[in-house]
Amino acid sequence: MMIARWTCEAKFGHKTEALALHKEWEEQIGVQTDIDVSRSRTLTGSVGVKEAVIQAEMEIANLAELDAFFDKIATIEMHAEWGKKFGEVIVSGSTYWEVFRIVE
Known part of the structure; x- marks a missing residue:
């Protein structure tokens, strides 16, 4: 098993809106993929990390x-529209993916 972690940074004053849009993505777009989004989790910066950081694991x-997940979301029309809205509340260029192997 592995953990895929997607990271972005909310623009100042837009973290609540970014989190709401992320939840919208899970409920409306993520469920259309083969990934079990009910087993995903969302994290935000607290101590030792920027408060604006939002991560989805x-x-x-x-x-x-x-x-296969990347291929699937590319075909979901709602994803493109959602991405435009999300792009307005996050720092441009702040998104990236990391993949971790679960040891135990």
């Missing part, structure tokens, strides 16, 4: 599953 079996 999801369990994946392997990198092929993540690749």
